[in-house]
Each structure stands twice: as structure tokens, then as C-alpha cells.
Amino acid sequence: MKPAVLEVMRMNRVCRMVLVTSVGSFILVIFYFQSMLHPVMRRNPFGMDICCRKGSRSPLQELYNPTQLSNTAILHQIRRDQVTDTCRANSVSSRKRRVLTPNDLKHLVVDEDHEMIYCYVPKVACTNWKRVMMVLTGRGKYNDPMEIPANEAHVSSNLKTLNQYSIPEINHRLKNYMKFLFVREPFERLVSAYRNKFTQKYNTSFHKRYGTKIVRRQRKNATQEALRKGDDVKFEEFVAYLIDPHTQREEPFNEHWQTVYSLCHPCHIHYDLIGKYETLEEDSNYVLQLAGVGNYLKFPTYAKSTRTTDEMTTEFFQNISSLHQTQLFHFSSRDRITCGQKESDFVLSSPELVLGNNILPLAIDAGKYGNGSENHML
């Protein structure tokens, strides 16, 4: 063959290769952008649409009109009734009525796709629940809650809370979405908070911010080092700080020991489902089942041997005087509304259940929003 013909053939081959490579790259780019637009289809290993449940029954319908009546549905009805009755009884005896403001809704995490609202309570596995909410609202960004680092679950911009909506939008969601929260026996929750925030060396921000204050106020003859570091707070001192009337006057409680009553307003917002720490995984998986994702998303299991138990809580309270136990019982009494009013065995003289004023068994009064400050109705 002549060299000119060979040269033409070589050029043709090069052109074909360039053409094939370009077309291939073009197709790859199209696939890439398509998968960005529909990540659920690409990443969900179950091939199911975890994203949205348009057209199917909502969690509220599943809960209140189940296709099959189960013991679980009845159990949750009983829990709801308990809370409603206690709140109603208290509202009859209370003269002062309080209306919620958007500021009260900071703990209510919204999942628009599954029409659910979760009120997160620190020390009741909220890290794991926030991870689950990120999977549910992430539109395919995550599959497995445990692939999300704990600190990322607590970044506020990763989840949308109810206070970020307009008042009509808030009311629409409160009316139509399934609202749920998880509660834990109040004394056990406090022990869990104390152990995590004051006995772990790495929690220096808590030591500095609260530990130093607790030592300064509750310890006579504190050393300069203890006053500076605040890293050796005793449980007795922590309890004394909680029941000290100065504490709440100075600033609101930190959310890790703030009452569920103040964080989630169970007498103002009608919760459709109240999960308990004792049955955390079972109750959580029931929520996921109601959301229609139960077959492919499970609540993370947690085999942590160091968990705060009933026995451990009893031990911590052994050194607390009966006066302080009683005062602490009063402090947390409102939270026993949602806990089914279980009294701690270690409270020596069980005081009468004290419920505060300002209880209004309504959701939110859109017309009563002012400048964001607390609004009281007579």
C-alpha cells in the first residue's frame, strides 16, 4: 500500500477513536448529572424510593386508621390519652394560659417528605434520631444513619426545624403531620447528662461553661484549679445547681438538662406518638413503619454496656439528701406527664405531682404571635 493511503487510514482510526471517546465521555457526563438529580434511584440499595411517599397513606392515617388494629396502636392510644388527661386536669386548675411562639419550636425537626415532626430531647438517643431524620430528609444523600458522624447530626443547618416556617405553614404542619417525641425517666436522664458532660475529660466546653459556675456556687473552699477548670463537678453539686432558684433566673437551662416539658411543650402540642427510652428501638421502628420506610430503614442498635441504667441511677441518688431529691422531683415533675408519671423508687417521700401553671392544651395560636417574646393569654 502506498504511504499516502496508510496515512489516511491511520488518520481515520485516530478520528474514530477521538469520536468514540468523546461520545463515551458525553454519555458519562449525562449519567453523572442524571444521578445528581435522582440520587435516591442511584444510591438506595433497596431500589425503593425512600424519598417521598406521594400518593400513599400518610403516617397520621397509618397511626389513626391502621389497616390492621394492633396492640402497638392501642398502647400508643393509651399513652396519648394519659398525657391528654393529665394536661387537661391541670389546665382546669390553672388560670394562666400560655401561647407558643416560634421560639418554642426550635426542637421540632420537620420531615416534609414523610409528613412527620420529631421533637428532639437530648439524652434520649437524639443523636441517633437526628441521623435517621437526615436519612429521611436527605433525598438519597445518606442510606445508613451510622454513616453520619455524631457531630454532623448536631449541625443545626442539616435539619429543618418548625420555627423556620411562616405561621400558616407551622399551623398546617402541626395539624397534618405526625408529631412524635421520645422520653426517658427524668432522674435517669439527668444522670446520663451528668455522666456525659461532667465526667468525660473531653467535654471541656461544658466544664468551662457550666462546671466552673457550679463549683463556684456550690463548693465551699474550692481550690483555684477547680474554679478554673470546672472539670470535677460532683453529682451532688450538679443537683444543687439544678434546684437552686438562681440558676434559671440567670439563664435558661442547657438543653441536656432542660425538661422535656420546656423543650417540646407536650401540653400545648398534641403529640401523636410518645416513644419511651425503655422501648426505644421498638418504638422507633414503629415510627419508621408508619412512615412507610420500615422495611429498609431501621433505628440504629446500640449495645453499649456503659449505658445509664435504673440501678446506676439509684446509686447516684444514694448520696443525695431526701430534701434535694424532693426538690428535684418537683423540678422534673412536669416531665412525668409524658413518662406515664412513673415515680422513682429512690424518692423517699413521694411528693404530690406538681404541675405548673401556663398550660394550654392547644397547638399554636397563630393570631397570638407578637415579636417573638413569650405571650400569655388570660
Ligand SMILES: Nc1ncnc2c1ncn2[C@@H]1O[C@H](COP(=O)(O)OS(=O)(=O)O)[C@@H](OP(=O)(O)O)[C@H]1O
Ligand atoms: N439504640 C439505642 N438504644 C439504647 N440507648 C441508646 C441508643 N442510642 C443511643 N442511646 C443512648 O442515648 C443516650 C445519648 O443520647 P443523645 O444522643 O440524645 O445524647 S446527646 O444529647 O447527644 O448528648 C446515651 O445514654 P447513656 O449511655 O445512658 O448516657 C446512649 O447510650
